[in-house]
Amino acid sequence: MRETVREREFREFAEARQAQLRRSAYLLCRDWHHAQDLTQTTLMKLYAVWHRVRRDGNVEAYARTILTRTFIDQHRKGRWREEPMEEVPEAPSAESARSELGLVMQSALMELPPRYRAVLVLRFWEDWSVEQTAEALGVTPGTVKSQSARGLSRLRGIVEGLSNEASGM
Template sequence: MDRNAGFRAFVDAHQRSLLRLAYLLTGEEHLAEDLVQSVLVRMIARWPRLRHIDKLDLYARKAMMNQYISWRRKRSSDEVPTADPPERSHWPEDSAVLRIALRQALMRLTPKQRAVLVLRFFEDRTERDVADLLGCSVGTVKSQTHHALARLRALAPELAPNLPVMGLKETHR
């Protein structure tokens, strides 16, 4: 009997969604693949204990968040700031341009702010889910979301009409 059949089944079922999440966090295809691979390598080493967890996909996502934030902390000391992106006001306002602007703005957020926005709005998770995944309070998720959206509006004003407005509806989600 193959001891890793359950792990392979888990990877087959969740690899695409984990890669999507990793790409949204890192903004780079190869770095996203490295992030997923790093988490999966750690998981297979612990598979005999992990295979009994009910929500293994949430465990993997939490591990990915932790690994991503850890990587960002290590990389931040090596990063060198570059010039501001070119002025965008002459570009046509189409969805491709907005996606590029969003990606550039997301890359300039703190790791935790980016993680909160990706989980809340791209993965459509509740504030409680995000808090559990990031190991913080719901209040922290709310404040990080508020600050991250404000920073996105400042970094890329052309995105403002497309960003969620934080109000009562979103905070009780």
């Protein structure tokens, strides 16, 4: 059977971006298995609208929008619950996850509500603009700014608390 141009283009995109999508998903949920599920769901939803998205351009942004909204929807609907972990499992090529600061930040990030977490991951880990983040989350730029400020403030408090615990204070 011959592969269509649409299928080939989608396969090439999926192969090129799957690891990056999975990393973003992990930053949101801190579970490699759940991150893989989120990535696969994202790619399935993207394939369903590939002809339109490919024609409109900016496939990468659309894929991240699907990923983020799927994550938030699953939390909202209670389909997934976070389980506390003793150790963070390492991804096959996740060098940054091994650093102590990376682990502290990931641990602190997991204590934030899903919406704050999504805003901070998109804005600061993925380096998206306020407008791109707002579009991906379906909110106004003002909401992104306020949630960024509140999320960062809470994140600072959590990191300080973790630092105090580690130093025995």
